[in-house]
Amino acid sequence: MTRVTLTRRQLLQAGGTLVVSFPFLAQAQSREAQAGPPPADQIDSWIAIHADNTATVFIGFAELGQGCSTALLQVAAEELDLGMDQVRSVGLDTHVTPNQGGTYSSQAMRRGGPQVQRAAAEARQALLALAAERLQLPVSRLRVENGVVSGSGDDNAFVTYGELIGDRRFELAFSGTAPVKSPASYKLVGRPLPRHDIPPKVKGSYGFMHHQRLPGMLHGRIVRPRGQGAYKDGVQIRSVDASSIAGMPGVRVLRQGNFLGVVAPREWDAVQAAARLRVEWQQPASLPGNDALFARMEQSPPDDRIAREQGDLAALAGARVVSEFTGQGPYQAHAPFAPNCALADVRADSALVLCSTQDVYGTRGKLAALLGLPVPAVRVQYFEGAGTFGHSCWDDAAQAAALLSQLASAPVRVQFMRWDELGWDTYGPAHLGKVRVSADADGKLLTYEYEGWQHHWALVETTEQSAKGTPAAEWPAMAAQQINPLVLGGQYRIPHLKLLNHHVPGVDYLKGAWLRSPLDLSLAFVSEQAIDDLAFQLGLDPWQFRQRNILDERWAGVLDAAARAAGWQPRPAQSVAGAGPLRRGRGIGLGTHLASWGGAVAEVEVDMGTGRVRVLHLVGAIDAGRVVNPSNVEHQIIGQLVQTASRLLHEEVLFDTQQVTSTDWASYPILRFADAPRVTPVIVQRLEEPSLGAGEEVMAAAAAAIANAFFDATGKRMSAYPFTPARVLATLGRV
Amino acid sequence: MAESTTLRLNGSVVSVTSTPDTPLLYVLTDELQLQGPRFGCGLAQCGACSVLVDGRELRSCVTPLAAIGAGAVTTLEGLPALLAERRQLAQVPEFTPLQQALIAVQAIQCGYCSNGMQIKATELLMQNPAPTEAVIRSALDGHLCRCGTYPKILEAIQRAAQAPGGAV
Numbered sequence: 001m002t003r004v005t006l007t008r009r010q011l012l013q014a015g016g017t018l019v020v021s022f023p024f025l026a027q028a029q030s031r032e033a034q035a036g037p038p039p040a041d042q043i044d045s046w047i048a049i050h051a052d053n054t055a056t057v058f059i060g061f062a063e064l065g066q067g068c069s070t071a072l073l074q075v076a077a078e079e080l081d082l083g084m085d086q087v088r089s090v091g092l093d094t095h096v097t098p099n100q101g102g103t104y105s106s107q108a109m110r111r112g113g114p115q116v117q118r119a120a121a122e123a124r125q126a127l128l129a130l131a132a133e134r135l136q137l138p139v140s141r142l143r144v145e146n147g148v149v150s151g152s153g154d155d156n157a158f159v160t161y162g163e164l165i166g167d168r169r170f171e172l173a174f175s176g177t178a179p180v181k182s183p184a185s186y187k188l189v190g191r192p193l194p195r196h197d198i199p200p201k202v203k204g205s206y207g208f209m210h211h212q213r214l215p216g217m218l219h220g221r222i223v224r225p226r227g228q229g230a231y232k233d234g235v236q237i238r239s240v241d242a243s244s245i246a247g248m249p250g251v252r253v254l255r256q257g258n259f260l261g262v263v264a265p266r267e268w269d270a271v272q273a274a275a276r277l278r279v280e281w282q283q284p285a286s287l288p289g290n291d292a293l294f295a296r297m298e299q300s301p302p303d304d305r306i307a308r309e310q311g312d313l314a315a316l317a318g319a320r321v322v323s324e325f326t327g328q329g330p331y332q333a334h335a336p337f338a339p340n341c342a343l344a345d346v347r348a349d350s351a352l353v354l355c356s357t358q359d360v361y362g363t364r365g366k367l368a369a370l371l372g373l374p375v376p377a378v379r380v381q382y383f384e385g386a387g388t389f390g391h392s393c394w395d396d397a398a399q400a401a402a403l404l405s406q407l408a409s410a411p412v413r414v415q416f417m418r419w420d421e422l423g424w425d426t427y428g429p430a431h432l433g434k435v436r437v438s439a440d441a442d443g444k445l446l447t448y449e450y451e452g453w454q455h456h457w458a459l460v461e462t463t464e465q466s467a468k469g470t471p472a473a474e475w476p477a478m479a480a481q482q483i484n485p486l487v488l489g490g491q492y493r494i495p496h497l498k499l500l501n502h503h504v505p506g507v508d509y510l511k512g513a514w515l516r517s518p519l520d521l522s523l524a525f526v527s528e529q530a531i532d533d534l535a536f537q538l539g540l541d542p543w544q545f546r547q548r549n550i551l552d553e554r555w556a557g558v559l560d561a562a563a564r565a566a567g568w569q570p571r572p573a574q575s576v577a578g579a580g581p582l583r584r585g586r587g588i589g590l591g592t593h594l595a596s597w598g599g600a601v602a603e604v605e606v607d608m609g610t611g612r613v614r615v616l617h618l619v620g621a622i623d624a625g626r627v628v629n630p631s632n633v634e635h636q637i638i639g640q641l642v643q644t645a646s647r648l649l650h651e652e653v654l655f656d657t658q659q660v661t662s663t664d665w666a667s668y669p670i671l672r673f674a675d676a677p678r679v680t681p682v683i684v685q686r687l688e689e690p691s692l693g694a695g696e697e698v699m700a701a702a703a704a705a706i707a708n709a710f711f712d713a714t715g716k717r718m719s720a721y722p723f724t725p726a727r728v729l730a731t732l733g734r735v
Numbered sequence: 736m737a738e739s740t741t742l743r744l745n746g747s748v749v750s751v752t753s754t755p756d757t758p759l760l761y762v763l764t765d766e767l768q769l770q771g772p773r774f775g776c777g778l779a780q781c782g783a784c785s786v787l788v789d790g791r792e793l794r795s796c797v798t799p800l801a802a803i804g805a806g807a808v809t810t811l812e813g814l815p816a817l818l819a820e821r822r823q824l825a826q827v828p829e830f831t832p833l834q835q836a837l838i839a840v841q842a843i844q845c846g847y848c849s850n851g852m853q854i855k856a857t858e859l860l861m862q863n864p865a866p867t868e869a870v871i872r873s874a875l876d877g878h879l880c881r882c883g884t885y886p887k888i889l890e891a892i893q894r895a896a897q898a899p900g901g902a903v
């Protein structure tokens with residue numbers, strides 16, 4: 001995808017077009033006037049057919065390295081009867097692409113797929129009507145291949161899409177009547193086509209966010225304490241000593257309220273100035289610190305919600321075996337491999353902001369409020385950064401760039417430093433969960449009780465809070481988002497069940513936000529270990545115990561697929577005697593995010609002497625309905641498995657009562673190359689079913705499988721992760 | 736006007752005005768606007784910024800320009816030309832065999848780490864054309880990938896090592 005960013009001055013000369021790929025100038029110019037988003041009920045908002053018989057599909061989802069831009073083009077090309085080399089997309093832009101909502105919760109294929117599919121089908125129907133007229137044939141006798149429409153009889157008349165409408169508008173509202181193809185006739189959908197963004201990424205010619213530039217641009221860096229404190233009033237500046245950076249060439253210190261930054265023409269000068277500027281901060285010591293975190297959460301004032309309740313828990317009296325388990329999941333960071341970067345050009349009456357947001361419209365609204373501009377005057381363009389896996393610092397970086405640009409009266413590019421990104425993230429929240437489950441004498445699940453504690457997601461970005469003094473606020477608490485019933489017993493048939501959530505107010509904790517498969521790892525870690533323990537107590541194989549209680553065939557499908565791919569031989573856990581310092585174990589788990597089905601098997605090795613744990617092999621099976629591009633989904637499964645191993649073994653945000661202290665890769669380690677597990681991705685393909693998410697639906701299962709494998713290896717259950725050597729040795733009773 | 740320094744870069748000699756204490760990374764990205772080497776941590780912890788200097792991998796984020804001296808710097812952009820030079824090819828290919836293998840096995844998610852992975856793998860394969868899996872894993876252990884693409888990168892390096900005539 002080639003994109004060219006022009007300055008506004010160049011723009012005016014070029015006729016007012018901001019950012020477009022050159023072949024689509026005309027299309028984008030007509031969009032420019034609208035201040036976006038283009039109306040979703042018009043075909044022209046989605047599809048443009050060009051004179052050279054190619055098409056541009058305007059997709060409102062962000063390419064996050066998950067391949068969705070390729071997969072959505074597959075969907076469009078399928079319905080349009082075009083080849084993959086005849087379709088392309090343009091970058092996400094509030095003024096150019098339709099508003100399909102944010103790219104999160106694995107919505108790209110689930111919600112975006114059908115929208116693009118219907119738009120393409122509608123465009124094809126309109127093109128066929130035009131062709132019928134041109135060729136003097138009824139639509140029923142037309143066939144299309146690669147955008148060439150011909151009669152199906154022996155006359156050899158034909159016309160191309162490009163000849164029919166090339167670079168002119170459809171001017172058609174969605175009728176909603178165009179039939180979509182039947183899966184049986186698919187030629188592109190369901191095939192593992194190569195991603196179009198990969199060759200330029202390999203070569204180094206792909207324009208990441210970090211490579212974007214504007215003429216006259218300054219480099220900016222934010223200045224903050226190294227590591228955030230409690231989410232409440234934000235940091236306060238006591239004093240700034242500008243003389244500490246006197247004499248640095250072209251460096252300016254910019255401040256609004258307690259927001260502080262530096263800008264300089266040369267990037268290295270900005271980096272040094274931000275590091276050297278002497279600032280005295282006020283940061284209250286109101287955090288619990290890692291040690292007191294879970295005790296404080298459990299004691300917080302009750303704000304309880306029952307997320308699900310069925311049957312009567314008194315049935316517990318008839319149980320043969322009961323298992324109670326308490327588990328803790330730590331704060332974890334998004335930790336994108338590249339810290340976030342943003343570039344802003346803020347003028348008196350308008351703003352252009354380039355950033356890596358997963359939601360251009362959400363970001364635009366927040367920027368408009370921060371800058372005091374009307375929403376339509378703010379244009380946000382998405383450029384891919386490093387894989388971010390949720391709400392990392394993209395909004396914060398976009399706001400910092402915009403504010404510095406406004407203060408400097410020049411375009412400003414802000415790149416967060418490693419300590420900014422790790423120290424000021426909105427972390428995946430910590431979680432404490434307790435489960436009590438029981439089964440009857442036939443090995444059937446009887447009762448299931450869960451209660452859990454966590455806070456919700458922060459609503460105010462650090463830049464905004466520092467600049468404006470906006471008080472800390474959380475997303476409105478939604479029980480369904482905080483408790484995922486699909487992971488908490490929702491995999492099984494359970495007659496008596498109750499899920500209780502204790503919402504912990506987020507003030508005086510760390511800022512939280514969604515991190516890939518939000519909370520699911522921790523929920524499954526607690527729940528699936530308790531389920532596993534019932535199997536153990538009953539002397540049953542954990543796969544067979546789950547089969548006996550499985551809810552439906554979708555869950556059974558991923559459970560069996562994972563077990564078979566792992567070559568699972570039934571036996572109860574802990575039934576192979578280990579000897580020597582290295583113990584191996586295997587475990588199985590089920591879980592998902594908000595849709596789809598995930599099953600996993602793990603093989604781990606525990607060094608009983610050092611407490612070191614290695615994940616040797618992970619199998620992950622996903623049923624996400626119709627998988628448009630199996631190769632993409634395989635890679636998504638692999639990424640999820642490796643990341644889950646990283647999160648279970650290594651990742652924990654460290655903080656004392658004052659601030660976060662894990663601000664580099666040494667203090668916030670992630671899984672490394674040498675320890676990467678062998679991985680086996682499995683797709684349960686169901687072409688007749690609607691497409692669902694596949695980017696975060698096997699992590700819960702994999703987390704559970706790793707935890708259960710640890711038990712199989714050692715006979716002990718880990719009640720908290722990550723499985724650091726110290727924690728492992730404590731669990732094994734060796735310290 | 737600042738004084739200029741000459742730098743041997745991707746087969747040419749370029750003159751740059753960054754001060755000698757500037758880390759090579761900022762010379763390459765800010766002054767010369769290359770896209771291969773990139774910022775990840777600035778702390779020599781991740782490998783995002785790696786380049787080859789005389790065939791050895793080096794973390795450009797912590798290496799001042801002055802320390803490069805007469806060393807020949809190769810960035811991601813220069814890998815195909817380096818291959819052509821080593822093998823005395825008449826033409827610079829679009830991709831090295833290692834790059835072809837990365838594309839063939841789709842060993843990219845976001846791809847931001849690919850620069851460092853390729854630089855390090857190139858260094859390894861120049862020294863050891865047929866490394867074992869264990870050697871590859873330990874050679875690349877200083878290069879992080881947040882997206883978890885390690886297994887595919889491993890597969891690509893193994894595949895490239897089998898390319899006729901070698902991978903790099």
Ligand code: FES
Nearest residue numbers: 775776777782796
């Ligand atoms: S940026 Fe140089 S090692 Fe991370």
Ligand code: FES
Nearest residue numbers: 846848880881882
């Ligand atoms: S592919 Fe994203 S960091 Fe490696």
